[in-house]
């Protein structure tokens with residue numbers, strides 16, 4: 001694949017930085033982050049070199065799910081600031097050449113939204129058909145579909161004796177996309193932000209919007225197969241894309257939790273009829289044995305490589321993927337797949353290189369660029385996330401799992417692992433706020449923080465800066481094809497990228513023991529050089545076919561000829 005339209009496809013060489021505003025920077029004395037806090041850090045982001053910010057929801061919301069429960073799509077949550085603050089953020093980001101991507105959550109609204117408030121208890125409300133209502137079956141829930149946050153996906157409206165659907169929290173009611181008026185509302189909402197000059201949109205759980213309309217009971221699972229990549233999802237996306245995304249030239253990324261490659265080839269097809277790119281989460285389920293998240297487990301390294309191979313090969317020339325390890329729903333990658341003790345810096349860099357050298361658009365989640373870790377909370381009261389607290393209640397109080405075991409599971413799996421306040425400096429509350437933050441700061445902030453990272457030329461920060469810069473300069477990173485060189489190797493993740501002029505080889509040792517390999521036959525080592533490494537002495541060395549990799553070492557080799 002070549003860069004056919006670098007003008008409109010700016011995002012093919014770009015890196016996006018994700019901000020979770022509640023935990024990024026508090027400009028006041030509230031203990032929660034806000035928009036002015038973000039503005040105060042734009043120069044830091046500019047120094048990192050990112051091209052765009054993805055801002056998770058800042059709209060009016062009761063914050064049951066930290067903003068993914070929206071009660072007014074046209075207003076800013078006062079906790080974060082005002083519309084004037086937002087306009088200033090957009091303007092100041094643009095002044096620095098940074099684009100802004102908003103989060104659009106339209107699979108569901110908050111039950112506090114005036115549409116739902118009108119619909120609740122009134123079958124004749126003009127908004128009743130905005131949501132999904134069903135009569136009881138045998139005096140109970142309409143089917144066995146489960147909420148992603150635990151329990152049934154149905155909640156009863158006592159006044160009308162009908163149930164409404166909520167695939168997430170009870171306070172997040174699913175919208176009825178079959179209703180064309182709902183789709184018009186969605187277009188109006190997105191157009192409002194596009195008119196303001198917002199550059200793009202991240203679409204929350206967008207592959208769940210079309211439900212199979214007979215709402216069958218799922219005798220094989222929790223119902224997800226009846227609404228994941230559902231019957232009309234492509235039609236709906238094309239409709240929104242034509243009316244809004246194509247009109248405004250917006251970049252779009254669809255969040256697709258468990259999707260398939262075949263669907264993603266369509267969602268992100270290069271004709272631009274649906275979305276620019278997709279997030280899928282398959283590579284982040286390698287520590288969910290048999291699909292079970294709520295258990296402590298090591299990760300399956302061979303499966304991880306297979307998944308990347310499947311997606312990298314399958315999207316090349318057909319679609320476009322987002323590259324990422326971290327977001328506000330995932331534990332910190334250095335704690336999860338790396339080593340957050342002795343080899344924290346090496347492993348954070350190695351993990352970064354192993355996805356940044358692939359094809360796609362990388363997303364860096366706040367704090368990832370300084371190698372932030374899971375906090376290792378020891379008390380249940382330290383967790384605030386609705387999913388974590390619900391699951392604690394279900395597992396401990398309903399299923400009898402011992403408290404200590406559940407605490408160990410949460411320390412590995414909770415979404416709050418990534419939501420701890422950003423560590424800015426070694427002072428009080430890590431410089432995030434001047435008062436106690438809403439969620440406890442990780443206790444390692446005195447040595448892991450942005451100020452330290454910016455002062456240290458060998459920090460994780462400067463490694464990310466180089467990765468971001470290399471993507472803009474070395475074409476094969478963007479357009480090369482993908483080959484897994486050692487799919488069966490128990491410790492090395494080694495792949496090759498190739499276009500008509502260059503070959504790039506990325507070798508990554510995922511473990512703390514030294515390991516070795518030989519470069520593939522035919523690799524022209526005489527014209528090869530090390531482009532990047534995470535051990536200081538590497539880049540001046542000559543490339544040999546026999547490679548010995550130190551603990552968590554990454555080596556990126558560039559050969560100025562095709563293979």
Ligand code: TEU
Pocket residue numbers: 065068069105148168204205257293328329387415
């Ligand atoms: O997440 C959707 C999603 O499927 C997850 O990553 C989810 O957090 C995980 O399945 C839980 O185990 C999106 C948002 O990113 C998340 O923060 C919201 O809670 C969710 O949608 C609902 O809007």
